[in-house]
Every structure is written in structure tokens, then in C-alpha cells.
Amino acid sequence: MRFSISTLKTFTLAILEKAGYSGEDAAYFADSLLFANERGVDSHGVTRLRTYAKRIASGVVDSHAHVKVTNDSDTFLAVDGANAMGVIICRETLDLCIERARRFGSCFAAVSHGNHFGTGAFHALYGAERSMITVALSNTSPCVAPTGARTAFLGTNPLAIAFPSRKYGALVLDMATCTVAQGKVILAEKEGKKIPLGWAVGPDGSPTDDPKAALQGAMLPFGGAKGYGISLVIEVLCSVLSGAPISKDTRSFWNDFERPQDLGFFLGVMDIAALLPLELFLDRVDEVFDRIKALPKAPGVEEIYLPGEIEALHTWQTQTAGVELGEGVYQDLLKLAEEYGVSPSLLNGGRKEESPCRT
Numbered sequence: 001m002r003f004s005i006s007t008l009k010t011f012t013l014a015i016l017e018k019a020g021y022s023g024e025d026a027a028y029f030a031d032s033l034l035f036a037n038e039r040g041v042d043s044h045g046v047t048r049l050r051t052y053a054k055r056i057a058s059g060v061v062d063s064h065a066h067v068k069v070t071n072d073s074d075t076f077l078a079v080d081g082a083n084a085m086g087v088i089i090c091r092e093t094l095d096l097c098i099e100r101a102r103r104f105g106s107c108f109a110a111v112s113h114g115n116h117f118g119t120g121a122f123h124a125l126y127g128a129e130r131s132m133i134t135v136a137l138s139n140t141s142p143c144v145a146p147t148g149a150r151t152a153f154l155g156t157n158p159l160a161i162a163f164p165s166r167k168y169g170a171l172v173l174d175m176a177t178c179t180v181a182q183g184k185v186i187l188a189e190k191e192g193k194k195i196p197l198g199w200a201v202g203p204d205g206s207p208t209d210d211p212k213a214a215l216q217g218a219m220l221p222f223g224g225a226k227g228y229g230i231s232l233v234i235e236v237l238c239s240v241l242s243g244a245p246i247s248k249d250t251r252s253f254w255n256d257f258e259r260p261q262d263l264g265f266f267l268g269v270m271d272i273a274a275l276l277p278l279e280l281f282l283d284r285v286d287e288v289f290d291r292i293k294a295l296p297k298a299p300g301v302e303e304i305y306l307p308g309e310i311e312a313l314h315t316w317q318t319q320t321a322g323v324e325l326g327e328g329v330y331q332d333l334l335k336l337a338e339e340y341g342v343s344p345s346l347l348n349g350g351r352k353e354e355s356p357c358r359t
Contacts, residue, residue: 001324001325001327001330001351002321002322002323002324002325002351003322003323003325003347003351004322004323005034005038005318005319005322005323007346007347007349007351008034008037008046008323008347009027009030009031009034010346011333011337011342011346011347012030012033012034012046012049013026013027013030014340014342014346015049015053015336015337015340015342016029016030016052016053016056018053018340018341018342019052019053019054019056019057019340020056020057020063021056021063021085025063025064025085025088026063028087028088028091029052029085029087029088032087032118032119032122033045033046033048033049033052033118034046034323035119035121035122036118036119036122037318037323037325038314038315038318038319038323039119039121039311039312039314039315040310040311040314040318041119041121041311042187042325042326042329043181043183043184043186043187044118044119044181044183045323046325046329046333047183047186047187047190047329047332048183049333049336050332050336051253051254053336053340054257055115055253055257058257058258060256060257060258060259060260061083061084061085061115061260062082062083062084063084063085064084065081065082065083065084066082066084066088066092067079067080067081067082067084067089067092067093067096067111068080068082069096074100074103074104074107075100075101075104075105075106075107075108076107076108076109076110077093077096077097077100077107077108077109077110078109078110078112078242078243079093079096079109079110079111079112079242080111080112080113081093081111081112081113081114081115081265082113083113083115083260083262084115085115086114086115086116086117086118086138086263086265087117087118087122087123089111089114089115089117089265090117090122090123090126090136090265090267091123091126093109093111093265093267094123094126094127094134094136094267094269096109097109097127097267097268097269098127098130098132098269101132101269101270101271101274102271104274105270105271105274105275106268106269106270106271106274107268107269108135108266108267108268108269109265109266109267109268110237110238110241110242110243110264110265110266111238111242111244111264111265111266111267112242112243112244112262112264113244113260113262114138114244114261114262114263114264114265115253115260115261115263116138116140116253116261116263117136117138117263117265119174120136120137120138120158120159120160120174120175121160121162121172121174121308121311123136123160123267124136124160124161124162124172124173124174125162125170125172127162127269128162128163128164128170128171128172129164129170130269131164131271131272131273131278132163132269132270132271132272133161133162133163133269133270133272134160134161134162134163134268134269134270135160135161135266135267135268135269136160136161136265136266136267137157137158137159137160137234137237137238137265137266137267138155138157138158138234138238138263138264138265138266139154139155139157139234139235139238139239139244139246139247139250139263139264140155140156140157140158140182140247140250140253140263141155141247141250141251141252141253141261141263142154142155142247142248142250143155143156143178143182143218143219144156144157144177144178144218144219144220144221144231145201145205145218145219145220145221146221146228146232147221147224147225147228149218150201150204150205150217150218151218152217152218152219152248153247153248154177154221154228154231154232154235154247154248155231155235155247155250156176156177156178156181156182156219157176157177157178157230157231157234157235157238157247158174158175158176158177158181158234159173159174159175159176159177159230159234160172160173160174160175161173162308163272163285164272164278164281164282164285165282165285165286165289166282166283166285166286167286167289167290168286168289168306168309169312170308171285171289171306171307171308172307172308172311173307173308174307174308175222176222177221177222177227177228177230177231177234178219178220178221178222178227178231179198179199179200179219179220179221179222179227180199180219182215182219184199185199185200185211185214185215185219186211186215186254187326187329188211189211189212189215190326190328190329190332191326191327191328191329192328193211194209194210194211195208195209195210195211195214196209197209198220199214199219199220200213200214200217200218200219200220201214201217201218201220202214202216202217203216203217204217205217234266235247237266238263238264238265238266239264241264241266242264242265242266243264244262244263244264245262245264250262250263289306292304292306293306333347334347
């Protein structure tokens with residue numbers, strides 16, 4: 001079933017308000033959830049609304065806090081996230097970095113006392129849309145086993161990098177350093193589906209296609225030792241550098257509603273215009289992309305896509321066709337509406353006729 005974006009935003013804001021979160025920051029946060037659904041990254045979309053609302057209502061997240069700079073060297077900042085919403089921490093920190101980069105060419109920030117920052121592409125594109133090469137990294141609660149181990153120690157430790165182009169829109173690489181984001185396993189469990197072998201191991205360290213067993217075991221790094229190495233580098237940048245706990249010592253986003261997560265981020269921007277004219281950069285980027293697009297295609301391949309291009313096409317299509325939600329997510333939203341005293345008509349009134357969204 002499909003829902004208009006405006007309907008899902010109205011419904012999301014109604015739930016957030018009942019949980020104790022309203023105003024411009026709440027609207028920006030709602031946009032970050034719908035951004036994920038629009039791009040087809042449903043594991044990071046409204047399926048998480050229940051957990052976010054509970055964290056707000058329980059007070060384990062300070063949804064009205066704002067970041068504080070605790071150490072300042074002009075182009076490198078230590079930032080206290082103050083246990084604010086992760087999305088808001090990222091926006092406020094990136095605003096600080098962008099202002100510095102316009103003066104000094106670049107600026108990076110190590111952030112402590114954070115909460116789940118959602119979809120990394122949302123933050124990376126925020127900077128790219130302002131003509132900045134943008135990097136957004138986070139550690140997460142432990143769910144990934146280092147190569148050779150069978151128990152979780154690292155987080156999914158996502159990596160997002162974006163920069164502008166003229167012809168193709170901003171390029172954005174957004175990836176977890178495990179085979180897939182754990183949210184996809186959680187979504188599979190919610191929808192009663194199996195997961196592919198190779199995503200995770202069960203509690204005994206054996207490969208599993210059962211999402212419940214996977215959630216009791218550990219996710220696997222992508223590319224074996226290569227993914228493990230990248231994840232460990234992100235861990236150091238996000239936790240050791242900022243003073244935040246390492247992933248193993250952070251708290252669960254899904255299950256701990258008594259203590260803050262206490263995550264670490266590493267965010268930064270580079271002002272393209274500090275090195276060369278922006279128009280020249282865009283010309284050069286477009287030339288690289290054009291040449292990739294023109295390469296001979298492998299058998300059965302119709303299009304060579306750039307990182308983030310499929311998601312951008314999905315966004316364009318969902319603006320007309322609406323966002324598709326699985327039955328499990330839909331039923332969960334209806335239960336959420338009942339629990340928070342929100343009329344289900346806010347959701348059902350925006351259902352659209354079936355019109356499959358192809359990518």
C-alpha cells in the first residue's frame with residue numbers, strides 16, 4: 001500500500017507531538033525519516049517512528065537540547081551533542097563546520113553525547129547542497145563481529161560522503177560497514193521475512209537466514225577484513241577522538257529506554273571553492289561521470305548507476321507514486337496511533353492507488 005509523503009509527514013508530526021516533540025526541529029527530524037522512505041531505504045524510515053517516539057517520551061533523549069563547542073581550533077572542533085536528537089546534532093554541527101570552511105577552507109568536528117543519526121546521506125547531502133564535500137560518520141551500539149570473532153564488538157559504523165555535480169545531482173555514498181544495515185534485519189523480522197545468508201551469524205557463530213537469530217548473534221562486516229578495517233577506523237574517529245564510548249560500551253537504540261545512547265560522530269566539510277572555481281570542479285566531475293556512464297555494459301545490464309543515483313531516481317518516482325509501506329509497518333503505525341491517541345484517519349486518508357514504483 002502506498003501513502004503520500006505529505007500524509008506520512010502529518011502523521012509522523014502528530015505522533016511526535018504526542019510524544020513531546022514539536023516545532024521546527026521536529027519537522028526537520030520528520031523530513032529525515034521520510035527522506036529514507038522516499039529513497040527506498042525503508043529500514044531507516046517510519047518503521048523507526050515507534051522507537052524514536054518512545055525515546056522522546058521516556059526522556060532518554062533530550063529533544064530540545066542543542067550542541068555546544070567544547071574545544072575550538074578554527075578548523076577542528078570538539079562538540080558536545082548534549083544528548084540531543086542525532087539528526088539535529090548533525091545539522092547544527094555541520095552548520096558550524098560550513099561557516100568555518102567558508103573562512104578557512106575546511107572544518108571537521110568530533111562529536112560526543114550523540115544519539116542515532118538516522119540516514120547518513122541526509123547529512124552528507126546537506127553539505128553537498130551548499131557546495132561542500134561532506135563527510136558524516138557515526139559509531140553505533142554493538143552488533144558487528146570483527147573478522148574472526150563470533151560476538152559483536154563494533155557498530156554498523158556507517159560512512160556517508162557527498163559532493164555536488166551539475167548534470168547528475170549530488171553524488172552520495174552512504175553505506176554501513178557491515179554487509180547491510182542492521183535495520184534491514186529488524187525490518188525483515190517485523191515483516192516475517194527471512195534474510196539472505198551472509199548478512200549475519202546466530203548466537204553460535206553459524207550463518208543464519210533467521211532475522212531473530214541474527215539479532216541474537218552478530219552482523220558481519222562487508223568484504224570480510226576490509227569492512228572490518230574500515231569500521232575500526234570509523235570507530236576511532238568517532239569514539240576515541242571525541243571521548244565518546246566505543247561501540248561496545250554504548251546503549252541500544254532499540255531496547256534501552258533508561259539511559260542515553262552516548263554515540264560519537266565525526267563530521268566535516270571541505271569548501272570546493274577554496275581550491276578551485278566551483279564551476280570547474282562541476283565540469284570535471286561531470287566528465288568523470290559521463291565517461292563511466294558511457295562504458296560498455298556487462299551482459300544483462302541496462303544502465304551503469306552512480307552511487308546514490310538509484311535512490312535519487314526512487315525519490316523522484318515516489319513524489320508521484322507515494323511511499324510504499326509493507327503490511328507489518330502499516331499495522332505497527334496503526335497500533336502506534338492508538339497508543340498515542342492519534343486518529344488513524346491521518347494515515348488512512350492519504351492512501352494512494354497502487355502504482356508500482358520501478359527503479
